[in-house]
Amino acid sequence: xxxxxxxxxxxxxxxxxxxxxxxxxxxxxxxxxxxxxxxxxxxxxxxxxxxxxxxxxxxxxxxxxxxxxxxxxxxxxxxxxxxxxxxxxxxxxxxxxxxxxxxxxxxxxxxxxxxxxxxxxxxxxxxxxxxxxxxxxxxxxxxxxxxxxxxxxxxxxxxxxxxxxxxxxxxxxxxxxxxxxxxxxxxxxxxxxxxxxxxxxxxxxxxxxxxxxxxxxxxxxxxxxxxxxxxxxxxxxxxxxxxxxxxxxxxxxxxxxxxxxxxxxxxxxxxxxxxxxxxxxx
Amino acid sequence: xxxxxxxxxxxxxxxxxxxxxxxxxxxxxxxxxxxxxxxxxxxxxxxxxxxxxxxxxxxxxxxxxxxxxxxxxxxxxxxxxxxxxxxxxxxxxxxxxxxxxxxxxxxxxxxxxxxxxxxxxxxxxxxxxxxxxxxxxxxxxxxxxxxxxxxxxxxxxxxxxxxxxxxxxxxxxxxxxxxxxxxxxxxxxxxxxxxxxxxxxxxxxxxxxxxxxxxxxxxxxxxxxxxxxxxxxxxxxxxxxxxxxxxxxxxxxxxxxxxxxxxxxxxxxxxxxxxxxxxxxxxxxxxxxxxxxxxxxxxxxxxx
Numbered sequence: 001x002x003x004x005x006x007x008x009x010x011x012x013x014x015x016x017x018x019x020x021x022x023x024x025x026x027x028x029x030x031x032x033x034x035x036x037x038x039x040x041x042x043x044x045x046x047x048x049x050x051x052x053x054x055x056x057x058x059x060x061x062x063x064x065x066x067x068x069x070x071x072x073x074x075x076x077x078x079x080x081x082x083x084x085x086x087x088x089x090x091x092x093x094x095x096x097x098x099x100x101x102x103x104x105x106x107x108x109x110x111x112x113x114x115x116x117x118x119x120x121x122x123x124x125x126x127x128x129x130x131x132x133x134x135x136x137x138x139x140x141x142x143x144x145x146x147x148x149x150x151x152x153x154x155x156x157x158x159x160x161x162x163x164x165x166x167x168x169x170x171x172x173x174x175x176x177x178x179x180x181x182x183x184x185x186x187x188x189x190x191x192x193x194x195x196x197x198x199x200x201x202x203x204x205x206x207x208x209x210x211x212x213x214x215x216x217x218x219x220x221x222x223x224x225x226x227x228x229x230x231x232x233x234x235x236x237x238x239x240x241x242x243x244x245x246x247x248x249x250x251x252x253x254x255x256x257x258x259x260x261x262x263x264x265x266x267x268x269x270x271x272x273x274x275x276x277x278x279x280x281x282x
Numbered sequence: 283x284x285x286x287x288x289x290x291x292x293x294x295x296x297x298x299x300x301x302x303x304x305x306x307x308x309x310x311x312x313x314x315x316x317x318x319x320x321x322x323x324x325x326x327x328x329x330x331x332x333x334x335x336x337x338x339x340x341x342x343x344x345x346x347x348x349x350x351x352x353x354x355x356x357x358x359x360x361x362x363x364x365x366x367x368x369x370x371x372x373x374x375x376x377x378x379x380x381x382x383x384x385x386x387x388x389x390x391x392x393x394x395x396x397x398x399x400x401x402x403x404x405x406x407x408x409x410x411x412x413x414x415x416x417x418x419x420x421x422x423x424x425x426x427x428x429x430x431x432x433x434x435x436x437x438x439x440x441x442x443x444x445x446x447x448x449x450x451x452x453x454x455x456x457x458x459x460x461x462x463x464x465x466x467x468x469x470x471x472x473x474x475x476x477x478x479x480x481x482x483x484x485x486x487x488x489x490x491x492x493x494x495x496x497x498x499x500x501x502x503x504x505x506x507x508x509x510x511x512x513x514x515x516x517x518x519x520x521x522x523x524x525x526x527x528x529x530x531x532x533x534x535x536x537x538x539x540x541x542x543x544x545x546x547x548x549x550x551x552x553x554x555x556x557x558x559x560x561x562x563x564x565x566x567x568x569x570x571x572x573x574x575x576x577x578x579x580x581x582x583x584x585x586x
Contacts, residue, residue, distance in 0.1 A: 007490065014492065022387055022398055025380075028459065030401055032420050035427055052425050097312035100305035106298075112309065119320055121572045123520040125541045126565040127323035129330060129337070129548055129558050134323075153319030156312055185304035214409030216523045221549060232411040236527070239415060246419055253412050260407040268400070272467055 040064070040250035047247055063251035067238065072255060074226055075234035079213060082144050082230055086151045086212050091201055094156055098163035099189050103175065113164065120157040124150075128221055135222050142223050147230070150218045155208045162207070166200030167193065206271050210260065231256045324565065330558035337554035349559040359560060362531075362538040363567065369454060369539070370518040376458045378510050381465025382503070386495060388466070389473040406463045414527030417456045418443065443529060446536040453525055453537050460524065461517075465510055472506035473499070508579060515575065519568045540564040 039047050040063055041056040100106070101113050131150055132141075140146035170193065178188055216232045223229045229237065235252055242248045264271055331349055335342035353359055384402060388395050405413065420427045421442045428440045442452040476499060484494045522541035525531065531538035531546065544564060548557030 011490065018387055018390075021383070022395075025384065026398060026401055029404060029463075031427055032416055032459075033404060035420055036416055048425060052427070052430055093311040093315065096308045100308045104301050104305050106302050106305050109305075112313075116312070116316070119316065121516045121569060122320065122324070123541065123561075123564055123568050125520070125522065125544050126327050126561045127320060128545070129554050129561065130323035130326035131319065132337075133326075134318075149315065149319050153315050156316060160312065185300070185308075189308070210407065214411070216409065216411045216527075217545075232409050235411055235415050246425070249415060249419070253416055256412055257408050261404070264400075264403070264407055272403070272470075 036250050036253055039247050040254050042247045044245045044247060061251075063248050064255065066248060067251050067255060070238070070241075071226060072234060072252065075229055075231050075237075076255075078144060078227075078229060079231040082147055082151070083209060083212050085144075086148050086155075087205055087209060089148065090152045090155050090159060090208060091205060093152070094159035094163055094204070095194060095197060095201065096189075097156075097160050098167050099193055101160065102164045102167035103170075103172070103193070104185075113160075116157050116160050118157075120161075124154055124217055128217065131218070132221055142225055142228050144228050146222045146228075147215075147218055150222070151212050151215060155211065159204050159208060162204055163197065163200050166203075167197060170196050202270065203273060206267060209263075210271075213260065327558045327565070328562050330555060331562045333555045335555040336552045337548065338552065342555065345555070349556050350563075352556065353559050353563050356560075358535055358538065358543060359540070359563065361535050362540045362543045365450060365537065366519050366521070366539050368450065369457070369521060370515050372451075372454045373457065373461070373514045373518045374511050376454075377462050377465050377514060378507065380458070380462045381510070382469050382507070384462070384466040385469035385473060386499075388470060390491065402466060403463050405460050406467075408460075410460065410523035411527050413456065413460050414524040417459075418528045421452060421456075444533060446533060449529060449533060449536045453528060456528070457521070457524060461514075465514075468510055469503065469506065472503045476502050512572070512575060512579075516568065516572050519571065540567070 035052060038054075038056060039052060041059055041061065042050075043057075043062075046057060097116075101109060101116075127150070135141040135146045138146075174192060174196070175188055178192055183191070214232060215230070219230045219233055220236075223233070226237070235249070235256060238252045239249055332344060332346060333342040334345045334349075388399055391398075408416075419425070423429060423439050423441045423444065426440075426442075428442060432438065432440050441448075443449050480498065480502075481494060484498050485491075489497070520541060521539055522545070525537055525539055526542050526545065529537045531542045540560065541564065544557055544560040547553045547560060
């Protein structure tokens with residue numbers, strides 16, 4: 001009895017400690033977001049005069065309206081278009097590559113797979129100068145099209161890894177029976193394997209979607225004008241114009257994360273699963 | 283008889299051939315894109331590293347290995363490399379233990395703790411650039427979060443990003459803020475792969491939760507921890523966005539990393555020849571370290 005009591009006490013103590021720690025981390029994670037949202041509603045001098053954690057005088061979204069008027073939507077749509085094109089291309093070609101890598105027997109299968117996976121650890125900066133040179137030569141410098149290639153290329157390794165692992169789990173019999181019925185490799189892929197890989201593909205779309213949406217290095221190097229710049233660059237563009245007006249920049253920050261947070265709320269479990277899938281091997 | 287055997291062989295041969303052709307067709311788009319955007323640029327970077335070139339003019343001077351000699355004695359580059367190494371060590375020591383703690387808490391609490399999970403996850407949705415800008419204001423000496431808290435507690439202004447030694451650690455703290463949720467999710471996946479049966483069996487056998495964690499969960503999580511360390515290692519060696527935005531490598535070279543150094547040389551000072559040398563050096567160091575560590579772990583049979 002005594003021992004039981006002691007243990008209960010001990011467990012209560014450790015839960016208290018755990019909650020204490022959990023709340024501290026909640027503050028560490030949450031405060032910067034609170035800081036961002038609160039100040040995005042303030043005026044330029046209001047923020048400096050009053051403390052940064054005071055509520056704003058009014059919740060009228062003046063800064064947001066200003067940011068929208070100053071061309072934020074252009075950046076936003078550039079990001080959306082780039083995301084759509086890159087994802088569509090990426091999903092299709094990685095599905096194509098994962099099919100033979102997971103379900104066919106040929107000599108070079110293992111070395112090719114190993115090489116693709118090995119590219120995961122390559123720093124993108126080693127390709128930056130030649131890709132920059134190539135884009136100016138091909139006249140795709142400062143266009144959205146110039147960003148599709150690098151975005152897709154560096155997402156291929158992890159995508160092939162996730163999809164190959166996924167396709168290995170589809171039972172072989174499905175394909176074999178189709179083959180006996182006279183189905184060729186190509187019809188097999190489009191009519192059987194691709195539809196059965198929907199879950200894997202959606203995981204992949206989410207995992208790479210976040211990365212492409214937030215990509216900075218290539219966008220910063222390969223574009224220079226508003227007509228082709230994406231959201232991560234919008235922040236520095238607005239900062240260049242309003243470096244003293246912190247609340248305006250906070251409004252831009254809120255607007256760039258908002259789509260991701262909305263997506264997270266809608267797709268919460270899938271998003272977490274997507275990140276798990278991408279992290280399994282690295 | 284012979285005829286039939288031949289026919290059989292040619293049938294299997296022709297089947298192999300169709301497989302090979304199909305595989306080639308399916309693989310070709312990926313291989314072409316990777317050749318164009320990854321393999322060719324890497325080779326080209328090594329080639330440009332032998333020239334003195336500003337990136338704009340058509341003529342460039344071949345200088346042989348002299349860029350490489352400069353690189354070997356370039357204090358700034360090795361200072362940047364040292365910062366990368368500090369970042370690797372701190373990231374592994376901060377993010378991974380924190381990630382394990384947070385995941386353990388969420389695993390123990392289940393669905394009840396969903397609120398914690400959602401808030402803790404948030405930094406992962408923000409781009410490095412946005413985080414960089416947010417924290418350059420949040421850590422500012424006037425009107426920053428840390429200064430505000432310090433003043434509320436009776437302290438003075440806190441200058442985190444302005445001076446040399448603490449700037450690097452402030453930035454490392456922000457990077458930890460950004461990536462801890464990633465490892466949290468990662469270890470949550472590890473916990474869910476252990477499964478509830480093992481936990482139940484341990485508890486029925488009379489173990490406490492602490493004992494379950496220490497003697498059952500942690501050993502089972504060990505392979506996951508190792509891969510997490512490798513991920514963190516590679517990520518920290520390549521790190522760029524946030525530091526580029528937040529401090530630009532400064533003050534001085536206090537927060538300079540290999541990637542930011544390479545970027546500034548090439549695209550601000552237009553020394554593309556030497557910038558390529560730095561990039562190539564970085565490539566050799568990163569892949570070299572990654573391969574060595576992976577092989578070491580493989581030899582000990584600890585990494586599949």
